[in-house]
Amino acid sequence: MDIALQRGTGRERAVYRQISDHIRLEVAGGRLEAGDRLPPIRNLARDLGVNRDTVALAYEELVNAGIAVSTVGRGTFVARANAAPSAEDFHPVLSPLTERLLSFERARPQFGSTANAVPMHSIVPDQSLYPADEFRRVLNRVLQQSGPELLLYGSPQGHLGLRETLAERLQREGIDTSANGILLCHGASQGISLGLRLFAQAGDTVAVEEPTYNNVLAAAHGLGFKIAPVPMREAGLDLDALDRILARPEVKVLYTIPTFHNPLGSTTSVDHRRRLLEIAARHRKPVIEDGYETDLRFSGRAVPSLAALDRTGLVLHLFSFSKSLFPGARVGAITAHGRLIEALLALKQATDLSDALPLQAALAEFAASGAYDRHLGRVRRVLRERCDALLDALAREMPDGTHWTQPDGGLQLWVELPEEIETRDLLSDAAVAGVFFAPGFQFNHDGRSSNCLRLTFAMAEPEALRAGVAALARVIVERLEGKPRMDRVQI
Amino acid sequence: MDIALQRGTGRERAVYRQISDHIRLEVAGGRLEAGDRLPPIRNLARDLGVNRDTVALAYEELVNAGIAVSTVGRGTFVARANAAPSAEDFHPVLSPLTERLLSFERARPQFGSTANAVPMHSIVPDQSLYPADEFRRVLNRVLQQSGPELLLYGSPQGHLGLRETLAERLQREGIDTSANGILLCHGASQGISLGLRLFAQAGDTVAVEEPTYNNVLAAAHGLGFKIAPVPMREAGLDLDALDRILARPEVKVLYTIPTFHNPLGSTTSVDHRRRLLEIAARHRKPVIEDGYETDLRFSGRAVPSLAALDRTGLVLHLFSFSKSLFPGARVGAITAHGRLIEALLALKQATDLSDALPLQAALAEFAASGAYDRHLGRVRRVLRERCDALLDALAREMPDGTHWTQPDGGLQLWVELPEEIETRDLLSDAAVAGVFFAPGFQFNHDGRSSNCLRLTFAMAEPEALRAGVAALARVIVERLEGKPRMDRVQI
Numbered sequence: 013m014d015i016a017l018q019r020g021t022g023r024e025r026a027v028y029r030q031i032s033d034h035i036r037l038e039v040a041g042g043r044l045e046a047g048d049r050l051p052p053i054r055n056l057a058r059d060l061g062v063n064r065d066t067v068a069l070a071y072e073e074l075v076n077a078g079i080a081v082s083t084v085g086r087g088t089f090v091a092r093a094n095a096a097p098s099a100e101d102f103h104p105v106l107s108p109l110t111e112r113l114l115s116f117e118r119a120r121p122q123f124g125s126t127a128n129a130v131p132m133h134s135i136v137p138d139q140s141l142y143p144a145d146e147f148r149r150v151l152n153r154v155l156q157q158s159g160p161e162l163l164l165y166g167s168p169q170g171h172l173g174l175r176e177t178l179a180e181r182l183q184r185e186g187i188d189t190s191a192n193g194i195l196l197c198h199g200a201s202q203g204i205s206l207g208l209r210l211f212a213q214a215g216d217t218v219a220v221e222e223p224t225y226n227n228v229l230a231a232a233h234g235l236g237f238k239i240a241p242v243p244m245r246e247a248g249l250d251l252d253a254l255d256r257i258l259a260r261p262e263v264k265v266l267y268t269i270p271t272f273h274n275p276l277g278s279t280t281s282v283d284h285r286r287r288l289l290e291i292a293a294r295h296r297k298p299v300i301e302d303g304y305e306t307d308l309r310f311s312g313r314a315v316p317s318l319a320a321l322d323r324t325g326l327v328l329h330l331f332s333f334s335k336s337l338f339p340g341a342r343v344g345a346i347t348a349h350g351r352l353i354e355a356l357l358a359l360k361q362a363t364d365l366s367d368a369l370p371l372q373a374a375l376a377e378f379a380a381s382g383a384y385d386r387h388l389g390r391v392r393r394v395l396r397e398r399c400d401a402l403l404d405a406l407a408r409e410m411p412d413g414t415h416w417t418q419p420d421g422g423l424q425l426w427v428e429l430p431e432e433i434e435t436r437d438l439l440s441d442a443a444v445a446g447v448f449f450a451p452g453f454q455f456n457h458d459g460r461s462s463n464c465l466r467l468t469f470a471m472a473e474p475e476a477l478r479a480g481v482a483a484l485a486r487v488i489v490e491r492l493e494g495k496p497r498m499d500r501v502q503i
Numbered sequence: 504m505d506i507a508l509q510r511g512t513g514r515e516r517a518v519y520r521q522i523s524d525h526i527r528l529e530v531a532g533g534r535l536e537a538g539d540r541l542p543p544i545r546n547l548a549r550d551l552g553v554n555r556d557t558v559a560l561a562y563e564e565l566v567n568a569g570i571a572v573s574t575v576g577r578g579t580f581v582a583r584a585n586a587a588p589s590a591e592d593f594h595p596v597l598s599p600l601t602e603r604l605l606s607f608e609r610a611r612p613q614f615g616s617t618a619n620a621v622p623m624h625s626i627v628p629d630q631s632l633y634p635a636d637e638f639r640r641v642l643n644r645v646l647q648q649s650g651p652e653l654l655l656y657g658s659p660q661g662h663l664g665l666r667e668t669l670a671e672r673l674q675r676e677g678i679d680t681s682a683n684g685i686l687l688c689h690g691a692s693q694g695i696s697l698g699l700r701l702f703a704q705a706g707d708t709v710a711v712e713e714p715t716y717n718n719v720l721a722a723a724h725g726l727g728f729k730i731a732p733v734p735m736r737e738a739g740l741d742l743d744a745l746d747r748i749l750a751r752p753e754v755k756v757l758y759t760i761p762t763f764h765n766p767l768g769s770t771t772s773v774d775h776r777r778r779l780l781e782i783a784a785r786h787r788k789p790v791i792e793d794g795y796e797t798d799l800r801f802s803g804r805a806v807p808s809l810a811a812l813d814r815t816g817l818v819l820h821l822f823s824f825s826k827s828l829f830p831g832a833r834v835g836a837i838t839a840h841g842r843l844i845e846a847l848l849a850l851k852q853a854t855d856l857s858d859a860l861p862l863q864a865a866l867a868e869f870a871a872s873g874a875y876d877r878h879l880g881r882v883r884r885v886l887r888e889r890c891d892a893l894l895d896a897l898a899r900e901m902p903d904g905t906h907w908t909q910p911d912g913g914l915q916l917w918v919e920l921p922e923e924i925e926t927r928d929l930l931s932d933a934a935v936a937g938v939f940f941a942p943g944f945q946f947n948h949d950g951r952s953s954n955c956l957r958l959t960f961a962m963a964e965p966e967a968l969r970a971g972v973a974a975l976a977r978v979i980v981e982r983l984e985g986k987p988r989m990d991r992v993q994i
Contacts, residue, residue: 105787116849
């Protein structure tokens, strides 16, 4: 990129503005198009003979103006143009809740291509393990057998055969349910929204663990719920804090992940669960139990779910195929009691009528035939091996003062670094060093800084996990030793 | 059913209570099971030697207690049992919004099997017209070609290929958009919820036509929006009323169906559309245009959509495959401008992360190959024939003082009866006579009574439509002549 900079007259625009204005004109004139990559900061700085920070500032200004986008470890790109040139005429007033949700979403770190970094940031099961071909054949068969039936609107409750199969599985885990006590939904994530909306409306408060699954925070922000964080301890959420929080009348419901917690990876004991239920029952507050990874236990003995221990009907249990099989079917399930099912049906229908039956019907067949259990057996072995490799690497590489959880299942664990480190600040260096991780701040309800991070062993094989941990450890050690950052990428 | 009734002692329970208690015990003892049909009122009354009203009262009591359910024209059945016997311990407090939605849902008429009645009540496209086999083969092929890719989480924006194909189609209709200006969603119904939530939050008001699509009312109730009804006239919504309503600051957005209106079946002129846009632009209020049946025009010339006429970016346009192809893919699309897309993405992600890619990918291929257009050609011919048959039958059969709309496309039309008739009260007689229709009250925001009804020609063939209209006309004429109802079914 050739930019004729004006300098030394004392009247010219700041150099960073000259750079950003030049790029603005190139975009406006169509010489740079959406998706084009801007030169790496270091190269442009060298070519123009300016400081890297000057170029970084120019790029930051373009990003803030919506003209460019930056992704960790990939660089800066020309943003997509506005679809309508005329859209400038109309400045729609978004609802304050939508604005709040947008701010929350914008704070999420953006990760680029995983080609040059070990992907330990995102809980997406490894696609190389998906039984894609077997599922495709089942889907084709059920569509062939059913004809157009499966292309009608389904009941808002979802495909009966899948509900029957799930009811049987859940019963075997000790949960008192039936096909009528289950509502199928669009992934456990839709189940979270529907479940929260049963009990809470804008202005109400929902209790969640902290840290917790960041999409629960997004759902709550978008729905206008206030959040009461219950601190996570080693044994699970702080029961005394829960007791105080559920006593507050404005707190309508608790969302909790007792098994293979996200982001912690930890699992609570039966005793902790019984005490949690006792507290909820005493305050007559319902509990949404997210069992999204329950099927992924690879060591230790199964702990009965809250729903299995519950004798009063206050637990809604969420199940999902997204982590244990693949996310692309977008099928989850809520188990609930009595009139809660009727209310969930009404909410589901008012939200999007019903789900697509073909994928539900195929999952029913896939699960009933034993193919899902065979897949689970295979995946559990792979995950155990990956988790062991990750734990070994952490023990070998991480500096003193670092701690981590030891999951018995699921796809993630939690690392606590020395207090002086803000893990968000490590992202760029880690990306350059070759590893992506999920910084802890995004699991806090207020986005406050965190010296923790989540690592997943979902996507990478043992060797890559070892390389990723080595890279991460290097970055941490350098930060602890106060070394300057080598090649900072703007994010 | 054999019930030993006690009578004449003066101390026994009321006869209707003896009947309902007997049935309660049969259900509790498992001798009657969920789904079992109770004897028709007239038969049981005859067998027991009691008045029909006595049996009707007993059944009503069982329905109110949740032990039985009644459906129009089908009879009374044992209700599904509570999934959990323990659920009685816990009486969850639902949010007031959820309670409000439940009341709304409970007011919907329940229709039984369509085996003995012409189904003119529900806008579900006729499954005998679905290109089910062709779609299945396309789906199987795209899954085979893609491997596991399509089973990953998709982008919250949806499958790129389908967005490109839809963008091209919408551009041909004069809408200024691109693949980046489209968000795919879970049917147009999810698009409605997301679109409304962009601008309104609980306590705000949304403007809708009256009558309007009843699921928009459900969505608004569930989200806590107040409703400002804009009366529908022959030419479309009342523009003067719209002007007054959009002037109110608490009214955040207008939802409208200018083409093949639901429930009216009518289409507005270009002039009406321009004036509507002018009013919305003057008040700087966004417009959600539901184009859910636009592809089903079978006569007359296409009228440019609001989105095509809009030059300011204030229109969000909804598209759906549910009525023009089949509903079971649950795929719709929102077209919007500028930062509205970013906000929709955030809402979609916070609601259910993303949609299932396999069905979107198959639709992309199906539409791009020309198969969708071939299907539209076929369906439009069938619908035109059915609509003509329906209009002919109405002209032949309906009594004086009855009026109806003449649709140029879509699946429904609107019939206005003499004012003294409340169409909800006709449902039972019509079901017995052999026809189902959608009574008008459910399309009013406050559920107030209506002398109108919606008839669809989606599901029945010409001969059945003629028989249905004849049956409906008989019931109306009898009501107008004050004849007693012959065989009333309790609903």
